[in-house]
Amino acid sequence: MTTEIHTPTAVExxxxxxEAFRKSLARHGTADTDRERIDTFARDVLGRIHDAxxxxxxxxxxYxxxxxxxxxxxxxxxxxxxxDVFVEHVVEDVASQDHHGTKGSxxxxxxxxxxxxxxxxxxxxxxxxxxxxxxxxxxxVRTLEGTPIPGAELDIWQADADxxxxxxxxxxxxxxLRGVVVADGDGRFEITTVQPAPYEIPKDGPTGKLIAAAGWHAWRPAHLHLMVRAPGHRTVTTQLYFRGGQWLDSDIAQATKPELVLDPQPDADGVL
Incomplete structure (x- = not known):
């Protein structure tokens, strides 16, 4: 028996x-930004558009x-x-410039x-x-000083092999291929999954039209997503990549970092 693979459209x-973003706003709300900061940022962005x-x-x-x-x-x-593809990586860089420990993404x-x-x-x-x-x-999961964090939550999600x-x-x-893994009393965890595949962001919509018109590719390298959180500690959102993976040096989202590249080694059964 064969299973037909439905390629998600850009609209889907x-x-x-x-919908996921709106639910996130409902849970967390938005930060208040004063009028002066909005005025400064908006004028700067519009000014740069005018200059271009x-x-x-x-x-x-x-036009x-x-x-x-x-x-x-x-x-x-x-x-x-x-x-998220073209802008978020810069916001993340700015937000994490004073952070230490595991690199975010x-x-x-x-x-x-x-x-x-x-x-x-x-x-x-x-x-x-x-x-x-x-x-x-x-x-x-440990603190910056190396102390284990018992019960830390690892919210993990990933693409499948397609x-x-x-x-x-x-x-x-x-x-x-989604779940929240709760670390043990020593902060340790062991998660069994499958290696995700690289993927193209949807190309049949306006984002894809821009990519095609500019002559860019639309690929992201294979990666695992992680959001690690524990009471009293800053939440770390990151992605983990695989050494030798395709598109590592030309990620369309520009989100890869050398510190986040794993080098998994197969065991005797071929498990990475």
């Missing part, structure tokens, strides 16, 4: 990402094309996708909260005969 992914228009002698047809593209991004609900548009809680040694929820090379990810995320592809069960 955009709608799911937008003058520097490149933008024509009216080009109209940009206006239509902005309308299309909104109507397709692709703003979370576009901003972008959250991206595919995070979904409230996943199943799992013990310190656990297998992520997956389909029967889930495709992909088995992968065991283990470690210890490069798709549950919650964003209708043929994948909800919660697949």
């Amino acid at each position: 992914s955009g709608s799911s990402a937008t 228009i003058r520097a490149h002698n933008m024509t009216y047809p080009e 109209q094309a940009v206006k239509q593209w902005l309308i299309d991004v909104g109507e397709s609900k692709e703003w979370p996708l576009f901003l 972008i959250e991206g548009p595919y995070y979904l909260p409230d996943q199943v809680m799992l013990p310190a040694k656990a297998t992520l929820p997956m389909r029967q005969e889930e495709k992909g090379t088995p992968l065991v990810f283990s470690g210890q 490069g798709y995320y549950s919650g964003f592809a209708s043929t994948i069960p909800d919660g697949n």
